[in-house]
Amino acid sequence: MDRSIQELTWEHDAIIDSSSDGLFVCDGQGVILRVNPASERINQATAEQLVGRDYMDAAAEGLVILPSAALEAIEKRQQVSLLQENRFGRKLISTATPVFDDAGELIRVVVSERDITEIDRLQRQLEEQQALGDRFRRQVVELQQQQLESRPIIARSPGMQRALRQALKVSEVDSIVLILGESGVGKGLIADLIHQHSARADRPIIKLNCGAIPETLIEAELFGCEKGAFTGAAGSRPGYLEQADGGILFLDEVAELPPASQVKLLRFLEDGQVTRLGSTRSRRLDVRILAATHRDLQQMVAAGTFRLDLYYRLSVIPLTVPPLRERQECLVPLIRTCIDHFADRSAVPRRLTAAALDLLCAYSYPGNVRELMNICERLVVMSDTELIDVNDLPQTVIAEAGEEDAARFGSWPAEMSMAQILASVERQVLLETAKRLPNQQSIGAALGLSQSSVARKLEKYGIRARFGRG
Numbered sequence: 001m002d003r004s005i006q007e008l009t010w011e012h013d014a015i016i017d018s019s020s021d022g023l024f025v026c027d028g029q030g031v032i033l034r035v036n037p038a039s040e041r042i043n044q045a046t047a048e049q050l051v052g053r054d055y056m057d058a059a060a061e062g063l064v065i066l067p068s069a070a071l072e073a074i075e076k077r078q079q080v081s082l083l084q085e086n087r088f089g090r091k092l093i094s095t096a097t098p099v100f101d102d103a104g105e106l107i108r109v110v111v112s113e114r115d116i117t118e119i120d121r122l123q124r125q126l127e128e129q130q131a132l133g134d135r136f137r138r139q140v141v142e143l144q145q146q147q148l149e150s151r152p153i154i155a156r157s158p159g160m161q162r163a164l165r166q167a168l169k170v171s172e173v174d175s176i177v178l179i180l181g182e183s184g185v186g187k188g189l190i191a192d193l194i195h196q197h198s199a200r201a202d203r204p205i206i207k208l209n210c211g212a213i214p215e216t217l218i219e220a221e222l223f224g225c226e227k228g229a230f231t232g233a234a235g236s237r238p239g240y241l242e243q244a245d246g247g248i249l250f251l252d253e254v255a256e257l258p259p260a261s262q263v264k265l266l267r268f269l270e271d272g273q274v275t276r277l278g279s280t281r282s283r284r285l286d287v288r289i290l291a292a293t294h295r296d297l298q299q300m301v302a303a304g305t306f307r308l309d310l311y312y313r314l315s316v317i318p319l320t321v322p323p324l325r326e327r328q329e330c331l332v333p334l335i336r337t338c339i340d341h342f343a344d345r346s347a348v349p350r351r352l353t354a355a356a357l358d359l360l361c362a363y364s365y366p367g368n369v370r371e372l373m374n375i376c377e378r379l380v381v382m383s384d385t386e387l388i389d390v391n392d393l394p395q396t397v398i399a400e401a402g403e404e405d406a407a408r409f410g411s412w413p414a415e416m417s418m419a420q421i422l423a424s425v426e427r428q429v430l431l432e433t434a435k436r437l438p439n440q441q442s443i444g445a446a447l448g449l450s451q452s453s454v455a456r457k458l459e460k461y462g463i464r465a466r467f468g469r470g
């Protein structure tokens with residue numbers, strides 16, 4: 001196709017003038033022949049002031065900068081790139097490319113100037129953010145280690161000792177670990193222990209309780225989001241996975257993950273990449289996953305509420321933490337440590353009578369170590385004297401002991417008052433009825449009580465907590 005010289009010249013001018021990079025052209029002697037509008041803007045000198053001038057003369061007047069990529073390219077007869085700052089504080093990358101004629105004569109130098117001020121500022125900001133992030137991460141790790149050291153793990157029972165041995169063993173590898181056990185048994189503590197003994201100990205362990213975040217937000221929390229990805233996403237932010245890069249992400253209550261997040265988590269476990277919500281760019285991460293649940297995941301898989309493929313991925317190394325009722329040998333040291341801990345904190349000395357300690361050891365702790373800690377804290381805070389006796393114990397502990405004693409001996413312990421014995425009988429009746437009947441209404445109907453009165457009594461004796469757990 002024939003194109004007129006005029007047309008070609010027009011096209012050539014349009015390309016040069018519309019470039020967002022600065023462009024100027026010199027001849028082989030360093031005389032400026034052409035300057036495009038972007039270059040005029042960057043250097044704040046017009047083509048009128050520059051064209052036809054020797055580069056060195058223009059530099060002497062401060063119209064262009066030295067050293068000059070153009071003059072160096074003429075001298076070296078090769079492409080030259082320089083990183084410079086002009087007198088207006090703009091950071092530039094100037095690249096001068098020599099152009100030769102057929103006889104090898106250098107006839108032109110084309111210089112492109114890219115203004116990288118903004119990129120440079122962003123880069124610096126990014127470096128500052130990274131330094132801040134590193135400092136923050138170091139502080140988190142120190143805090144996490146201090147916390148773990150201040151909470152000695154009590155493991156006197158064979159079951160708990162086995163769990164600790166397994167935790168130490170798996171801390172050496174980078175595999176996914178699924179920590180199983182009832183609520184409050186110490187699954188979080190085991191995750192901390194694995195972290196502290198792993199090669200990732202100098203990076204934080206980030207914890208996400210999948211059951212504590214509304215379904216609509218969990219994906220953004222886990223995978224991050226870009227500005228405007230959904231209503232309410234005010235700004236771009238990294239998810240927990242990105243925050244855990246190089247470290248560990250502990251997914252507590254993993255069974256509560258909604259189906260869409262289960263799919264995305266599985267994809268991450270397979271390819272190690274995350275894509276923030278509202279973005280198309282994926283990022284490769286190096287995160288070790290620890291997960292925990294008090295639920296029966298196999299049963300959930302059978303019921304279709306948990307993905308089988310994700311279950312396989314997560315359960316490569318299952319680690320079970322036994323319930324406290326199977327850790328009899330741990331009870332006395334746990335109770336003593338907790339009482340001392342809370343007494344130290346409130347600066348009041350407290351001791352348990354032998355009878356109170358016996359009843360506390362006989363209790364079944366459906367809420368496990370967390371419940372034991374709560375009971376101990378309440379005992380320290382609520383008792384008026386240094387010695388904590390049976391009368392100070394919570395109703396649930398006394399009532400349970402009463403039931404056991406009554407069942408065994410047909411009588412009540414001497415320490416129990418009339419009110420405690422009656423409460424114990426009331427609890428026993430409610431327990432038995434609650435086992436038989438499906439809801440509070442039918443329990444009320446059977447016992448001649450209102451539904452609200454049944455609810456209050458179940459709460460009082462901790463029966464709802466016991467039977468209501470998933």
Ligand SMILES: Nc1ncnc2c1ncn2[C@@H]1O[C@H](COP(=O)(O)OP(=O)(O)OP(=O)(O)O)[C@@H](O)[C@H]1O
Pocket residue numbers: 151152153154155160181182183184185186187188189190252292293294369370373
């Ligand atoms: N063996 C132990 N020695 C000392 N403290 C313990 C022990 N086990 C658990 N704890 C303490 O009990 C409390 C509950 O533990 P943790 O939060 O780890 O339980 P969990 O199984 O993760 O509970 P949930 O399933 O509800 O998240 C924590 O304060 C923890 O420090």
